[in-house]
Amino acid sequence: MxxxxxxxxxxxxxxxxxxxxxxxxxxxxxxxxxxxxxxxxxxxxxxxxxxxxxxxxxxxxxxxxxxxxxxxxxxxxxxxxxxxxxxxxxxxxxxxxxxxxxxxxxxxxxxxxxxxxxxxxxxxxxxxxxxxxxxxxxxxxxxxxxxxxxxxxxxxxxxxxxLRQEPGRVTRTRIILTFGVGESRIAERLGELMDRDRPERGLPLVGTTASRGVVACRVRHSGSSEAEVVAALDAVEDEINHRLGAAVFDRRDPSAGDSPDVADALPRVVVSMLRDRGERVAVAESCTAGLLGAEITRIAGSSSVFVGGWLTYSNDMKTSMLGVPVSVLEREGAVSGACALAMARGALDRSGADHALSITGIAGPGGGSDEKPVGSVWIGCASGGGGAEARLFRFKGDRDAVRAWAMRTALGLLRLRLAGLDMKLLAEIERVR
Amino acid sequence: MxxxxxxxxxxxxxxxxxxxxxxxxxxxxxxxxxxxxxxxxxxxxxxxxxxxxxxxxxxxxxxxxxxxxxxxxxxxxxxxxxxxxxxxxxxxxxxxxxxxxxxxxxxxxxxxxxxxxxxxxxxxxxxxxxxxxxxxxxxxxxxxxxxxxxxxxxxxxxxxxxLRQEPGRVTRTRIILTFGVGESRIAERLGELMDRDRPERGLPLVGTTASRGVVACRVRHSGSSEAEVVAALDAVEDEINHRLGAAVFDRRDPSAGDSPDVADALPRVVVSMLRDRGERVAVAESCTAGLLGAEITRIAGSSSVFVGGWLTYSNDMKTSMLGVPVSVLEREGAVSGACALAMARGALDRSGADHALSITGIAGPGGGSDEKPVGSVWIGCASGGGGAEARLFRFKGDRDAVRAWAMRTALGLLRLRLAGLDMKLLAEIERVR
Structure with a gap:
């Protein structure tokens, strides 16, 4: 080109x-x-x-x-x-x-x-x-x-x-999308599947690319017939699913018409899971101040699953809008598990949604301390039936990176909860490219 | 490269x-x-x-x-x-x-x-x-x-x-940032200032680039001395300010240490104007669902000027959270000037902020009608002292583009209001690259 x-x-x-x-x-x-x-x-x-x-x-x-x-x-x-x-x-x-x-x-x-x-x-x-x-x-x-x-x-x-078709030659690709595990750990788990000389040995080539927290495993294979190529890709996809487990959240088969564009894959999957269950979500955002709501509503048709939310940037707003007890803010501070839980529960009660996500943290560059360094973010999730929990993350990078990771991780948490998987999976989260 | x-x-x-x-x-x-x-x-x-x-x-x-x-x-x-x-x-x-x-x-x-x-x-x-x-x-x-x-x-x-410097040669640049006027109209107003052969005639070269709604006029000049180059840039900057008037909202002098990165220029200027006045802003977002809050809070230190906000995606939330009268929603719909005004006033009253911005519109791809086509967005602004107003925009482009333009235009409106300028300036907005 x-x-x-x-x-x-x-x-x-x-x-x-x-x-x-x-x-x-x-x-x-x-x-x-x-x-x-x-x-x-x-x-x-x-x-x-x-x-x-x-x-x-x-x-x-x-x-x-x-x-x-x-x-x-x-x-x-x-x-x-x-x-x-x-x-x-x-x-x-x-x-x-x-x-x-x-x-x-x-x-x-x-x-x-x-x-x-x-x-x-x-x-x-x-x-x-x-x-x-x-x-x-x-x-x-x-x-x-x-x-x-x-x-x-x-x-x-x-x-x-x-385009000249190489006579008797078919090439197809497959994309397996993961969230929650860094690219180098994905590569470790994929091991020999990522060897660069596999095409010379007649095996599909596997590569990874990381973007916006999503690590995509891209599999490519050429062979003499469609059936042979698809069978080889299916086998590798099964093996990747086996090795990566709950980190896999979506797949794309471009030759079957799936979009190869994965920029909005995570909110798309979350919206689709909610829609399938007939459930709705609300958000309560402090340090991200709208990033999470904006990301969910990138998806056309999200109005059937997204109720709305609160941007409670100041402590006063956390109390007046979501009912976070003043005692929690005084005793544990706004960046605490108790505050994240109270924000999520307050948003759940006030919105009538089935799930509520909350985010409160220190995006930096100022505001950090030894105990709560810049990048400390509590993410809470409350569900109508399933109780509430909050987890602490420490994201690396500048203000933009911390906020973007907090937003994505909240989506990842909701995805795990909707899939009935353990939220601990995300404990592996680290900053990837 | x-x-x-x-x-x-x-x-x-x-x-x-x-x-x-x-x-x-x-x-x-x-x-x-x-x-x-x-x-x-x-x-x-x-x-x-x-x-x-x-x-x-x-x-x-x-x-x-x-x-x-x-x-x-x-x-x-x-x-x-x-x-x-x-x-x-x-x-x-x-x-x-x-x-x-x-x-x-x-x-x-x-x-x-x-x-x-x-x-x-x-x-x-x-x-x-x-x-x-x-x-x-x-x-x-x-x-x-x-x-x-x-x-x-x-x-x-x-x-x-x-970087190696050419001996005896000084090159300097100046960036003048505008919002609210499309790139082709900016080029019309700049006229002969944009001639490509100006450097051969010893005059600074002027070019424009458009990104995220901001049209940047970039002026570059080379000469044998710093003083000579700076004087020539100053003269061109004065002329550009004269021709573009209220569309100019910021300037950058990279050789004086200003950042040439203009991606966050608009929220940066708005936050800085609010901070200088000791005033605070709240937001009420429907179709943008958090984009505006997220953009304002990209700026470190925005917590002193950003109170928080409401993401009222559903009609129920507009009424329960911001007090938008059911009669307004029934009679004029959620995408109406009356609704935008009620959202802005509701956010102003409930937040205790000095200004409140509201956005309600049809981002698409569905939901449009002959009367209110996709891209129709009402933006409201209410201020403690200065009353409230709402304006209708019709943005071109896909869902992402309409939402991003709505968010930026709300910031542009607040900038004009804080600067005491006429909000009608933004009537010129059109879709640029």
């Missing part, structure tokens, strides 16, 4: 195209080895195109197809192919029609109808920049516009159908 | 480090020519390190420093430098101390204390992976861990102080 543009190398725009295209390609069994990003410099674009198209079977370029002087992808591709630029009548007609009713085509846009003589133009239904497709002896080259809403439909229409 | 990791080339994780580092380097006058991203393959990492370090003066690598078998940056750097790996006693001690009280260092983490013999380890205060620094004849090479919260402090501590 090659992303082209000053705005990318200068850090002004985040390149989301590379990740999107890589993921789409992987679902088709095409593995991306390298992304390169270069600025709007013809020499550097040519150098990268030349290098990448010599060493790979497929090169997808994005960006640099606009009408201005710093849009150089057309010129660079022509130079790499060793052919002149010519005007494409179809592309010109498309661009002219784009500006119908918009005051006519500005002269600067005419350059967008130029293509290297041996390339063909790819129609862009959402903008003026046509894409380009060309072949070298080894490599299929596609150049697509940079804006994602223009690039993505063109990728689907032109690149995906042209 | 070189980003390393299967999760990046496979599209499972978005590389935000490259953009962040590029932007930081640009502030110091260092322009990035190329980003490369490679998978966890020793050959490809070595190839990219070799190529990039031969052609450039600085190479910053991120990722691949973890404890598992697919973390290969150490090995690749040693091979490129042509030296063996040795154990670093200081790094080992740091890693061991990291696991104190966490059941001791897992054996797999020991590998993180290995460094190429001619490289030095860089301490990581937020994780187990030390960084690495090395020099070739031409190039300074830094390898930093992939997680942004570990990488960023290490970049500031080790890379920035080591």
């Amino acid at each position: 090659l992303s082209i543009g000053d705005e990318l190398t200068l850090g002004q725009t985040l390149d989301t195209n590379s990740a999107w295209i890589s993921e789409r390609l992987l679902l088709r069994g095409v593995r991306v080895d390298e992304h390169a990003t270069v600025d709007d410099d013809t020499e550097r674009i040519c150098g990268a195109m030349d290098r990448l198209s010599s060493g790979h079977d497929l090169l997808v370029c994005t960006g640099g197809l606009g009408p201005t002087a710093d849009d150089l992808t057309r010129v660079a591709l022509a130079r790499v192919l060793g052919v002149p630029l010519v005007e494409d009548a179809g592309a010109l007609a498309h661009i002219e029609s784009w500006f119908t009713g918009r005051g006519g085509m500005p002269p600067s846009n005419r350059v967008q109808s130029m293509r290297p003589e041996s390339a063909r133009c790819l129609e862009n239904p959402h903008g003026t920049a046509p894409g380009l497709a060309a072949e070298t002896e080894r490599c299929d080259i596609f150049c697509l516009p940079g804006p994602p809403h223009e690039m993505q439909p063109m990728f689907r229409a032109f690149v995906e159908p042209a | 070189l980003s390393i990791g299967d999760e990046l080339t496979l599209g499972q994780t978005l590389d935000t480090n490259s953009a962040w580092i590029s932007e930081r380097l640009l502030l110091r006058g260092v322009r990035v020519d190329e980003h490369a991203t490679v998978d966890d393959d020793t050959e490809r990492i070595c190839g990219a390190m070799d190529r990039l370090s031969s052609g450039h003066d600085l190479l910053v690598c991120t990722g691949g420093l973890g404890p598992t078998a697919d973390d290969l940056t150490r090995v690749a750097l040693a091979r490129v430098l042509g030296v063996p790996l040795v154990e670093d006693a200081g790094a080992l001690a740091h890693i061991e101390s990291w696991f104190t009280g966490r059941g001791g260092m897992p054996p797999s983490n020991r590998v993180q204390s290995m460094r190429p013999e001619s490289a030095r380890c860089l301490e990581n205060p937020h994780g187990t992976a030390p960084g690495l620094a090395a020099e070739t004849e031409r190039c300074d090479i830094f390898c930093l861990p992939g997680p942004p919260h570990e990488m960023q402090p290490m970049f500031r501590a080790f890379v920035e102080p080591a």
Whole structure:
């Protein structure tokens, strides 16, 4: 992959195209080895195109197809192919029609109808920049516009159908999601399943990635038939479930249509479990002050399971809004198990929900003491039938990290409770990437 | 720049480090020519390190420093430098101390204390992976861990102080922050100030970037003396303030020690204005369900200005917790100016705060109607002395975007009110990237 543009190398725009295209390609069994990003410099674009198209079977370029002087992808591709630029009548007609009713085509846009003589133009239904497709002896080259809403439909229409399938070769992936155990301990438990040479031995490759507290185990396998590949993935998934136990909270099978996007997996599972049971939750947040409620309600349809909550940042609010006894605050302080329990019970009683989660802690950077250092967070959970409990965690990291970990851990606790598992599992929580 | 990791080339994780580092380097006058991203393959990492370090003066690598078998940056750097790996006693001690009280260092983490013999380890205060620094004849090479919260402090501590300055040349930047006016309208108002050829004419370069609703105008200038450069920046800043007026809410002068990180600029300014006035705020959130409280309390020390709030997701909670009249909900619905006003007034009365913000709207994807389409959000503001008002916004985008815009706009409204400016300014709000 090659992303082209000053705005990318200068850090002004985040390149989301590379990740999107890589993921789409992987679902088709095409593995991306390298992304390169270069600025709007013809020499550097040519150098990268030349290098990448010599060493790979497929090169997808994005960006640099606009009408201005710093849009150089057309010129660079022509130079790499060793052919002149010519005007494409179809592309010109498309661009002219784009500006119908918009005051006519500005002269600067005419350059967008130029293509290297041996390339063909790819129609862009959402903008003026046509894409380009060309072949070298080894490599299929596609150049697509940079804006994602223009690039993505063109990728689907032109690149995906042209992917060379390795004949008789099927690649599939599986994602197993865990929460509550750090990435290095997950790796220890997976042991030899993570050996890098497994594909050479005909076994599925297992890797882990950690993001927002969720450690994802990603399993990939290639073989000669769908049935053989799926059976091998199933076997590895069973073994991973066996080794990781209650830490596993979700699975994704992208080839069966599951989303590979796992950013909201934890609240999604919690909302889904609540919905299945016809139960509702309320929150009482001190140091997170809304993070937990906001995370649950990221999920569309969460209104059927989320009642609401209280942000009791000050001690006065803890007493007046949730009935936390003044004696608890005076004797044990706001960061205490007794306060977390009283917050959870108060929220449960006042909301009419089936479960209530509470969070009270010291996010820092100030406010810590020897006894209660920064990162100390009590998380409480009270349920209509099941009593109440509170646990102390010590999260590492800065203010943002402590708050995010507290929010996620509260969700993890509720997940365990809803699944009938022991909340002690989360005692293993440590800060992972 | 070189980003390393299967999760990046496979599209499972978005590389935000490259953009962040590029932007930081640009502030110091260092322009990035190329980003490369490679998978966890020793050959490809070595190839990219070799190529990039031969052609450039600085190479910053991120990722691949973890404890598992697919973390290969150490090995690749040693091979490129042509030296063996040795154990670093200081790094080992740091890693061991990291696991104190966490059941001791897992054996797999020991590998993180290995460094190429001619490289030095860089301490990581937020994780187990030390960084690495090395020099070739031409190039300074830094390898930093992939997680942004570990990488960023290490970049500031080790890379920035080591940047080579062009002799006799001073580069300075200035950042002017706006909220409430879209990026294209900002560009229209700035007009010729944004011409790209200004540096060739000896004038400061002005660019805009939009992120999280804040449009930042970034001014950069180089010259032979500090005084000359600062005077030119001051003049452009005055002109920008003149053209953008009340949309400007903050400025940063990174060379005077201001942070160039503007991600939390809006809540930071609001908290600071409240603190200066000795006033406090409460929130009443429906569709955002905690986003606003969480954003205000991102700022350390916000406890002196943030009292707390209510997440009234259900209609019952709006009535029982904030006293919104049932008649208002029945007659005008929960997404109405009357409801937003009642929520803000209820929160003001019950919290004892000086100001209360309320948000009620339709975040989607469901729940919209012709009269109240998805994206319709009422935002209310009530103040002890200054009465109450509510305004209707129609935000574009998906559920996440609508909620985030609602939260930011509420902060923007309070900022205008605290500054004594007309809340109508925000009527210009439109969806920017």
